[in-house]
Amino acid sequence: MTVIEVEDLSKSYGDTRAVDGVTFAVKRGETFGVLGHNGAGKTTTVECLVGLRRPDRGRVRVLGEDPARRRRAVARRMGVQLQEGELPDRMRVAEAMRVFATLYDRPGDWREVMERWDLGHLGGKAYGDLSGGQKQRLKLALALVGGPELVVLDELTTGLDPVARRETWTLIGDLKASGTTVVLVSHFMDEAEELCDRVAVFRRGRIAALGTPRELTGRTGTGSLEEAYLALAEERR
Numbered sequence: 001m002t003v004i005e006v007e008d009l010s011k012s013y014g015d016t017r018a019v020d021g022v023t024f025a026v027k028r029g030e031t032f033g034v035l036g037h038n039g040a041g042k043t044t045t046v047e048c049l050v051g052l053r054r055p056d057r058g059r060v061r062v063l064g065e066d067p068a069r070r071r072r073a074v075a076r077r078m079g080v081q082l083q084e085g086e087l088p089d090r091m092r093v094a095e096a097m098r099v100f101a102t103l104y105d106r107p108g109d110w111r112e113v114m115e116r117w118d119l120g121h122l123g124g125k126a127y128g129d130l131s132g133g134q135k136q137r138l139k140l141a142l143a144l145v146g147g148p149e150l151v152v153l154d155e156l157t158t159g160l161d162p163v164a165r166r167e168t169w170t171l172i173g174d175l176k177a178s179g180t181t182v183v184l185v186s187h188f189m190d191e192a193e194e195l196c197d198r199v200a201v202f203r204r205g206r207i208a209a210l211g212t213p214r215e216l217t218g219r220t221g222t223g224s225l226e227e228a229y230l231a232l233a234e235e236r237r
């Protein structure tokens with residue numbers, strides 16, 4: 001079953017064509033990587049998927065619904081970690097977890113999710129007093145607390161220390177094993193290669209390449225996704 005369908009999606013901000021005719025589909029249980037240079041249109045695309053922005057053109061379907069029109073229905077089944085998402089500084093970690101759990105139809109046990117993400121000892125701490133990586137971990141935990149069918153993660157591990165990064169990969173592996181569909185925006189090619197079934201390489205608002213990491217390395221005659229990505233970037237200059 002197809003969980004995400006995007007057809008000819010375009011979105012501009014004034015004169016800036018952020019997304020310019022993008023088409024892709026994500027199947028249930030798939031982990032789909034969204035890669036590309038700064039300003040390539042990755043965040044704009046995922047914001048259209050989660051219903052935060054209305055496309056200028058094209059068709060978007062997420063879990064069978066139009067997220068721009070039926071945002072709440074989609075949001076109850078989807079976990080989102082946004083690049084720019086912030087919480088009130090004075091909100092405490094445990095409070096955030098408890099409140100977010102109530103937004104879903106079938107929430108998981110928020111205390112258990114907190115422990116899994118190594119936030120148990122920070123329950124009483126205010127969001128504004130957390131370190132960058134702790135904030136990032138909390139945002140991830142909040143995206144997962146509702147037991148979502150689909151998770152959208154914009155720069156999953158940016159700001160995490162190397163150990164936390166690896167632990168996060170393991171947890172995403174568990175999510176995959178449980179059949180959850182994942183959309184992962186990333187600048188880390190090792191992460192995309194490890195976690196993603198397929199990746200789309202965005203370039204100036206368009207998809208320059210799409211396939212499994214192995215297909216992209218094969219196509220470019222390279223040995224790793226990082227090398228393939230650099231070769232594609234060079235090709236398109």
Ligand SMILES: Nc1ncnc2c1ncn2[C@@H]1O[C@H](COP(=O)(O)OP(=O)(O)OP(=O)(O)O)[C@@H](O)[C@H]1O
Pocket residue numbers: 013016017018036037038039040041042043044045083
């Ligand atoms: N709110 C906005 N208003 C005006 N222009 C915007 C806005 N958000 C993004 N843009 C522009 O749209 C383009 C795409 O931005 P977007 O945030 O989608 O890129 P991105 O691929 O997520 O980049 P990054 O890797 O830096 O996060 C950029 O040129 C950016 O300057």
Ligand SMILES: [Mg+2]
Pocket residue numbers: 042043044083154
């Ligand atoms: Mg972005």
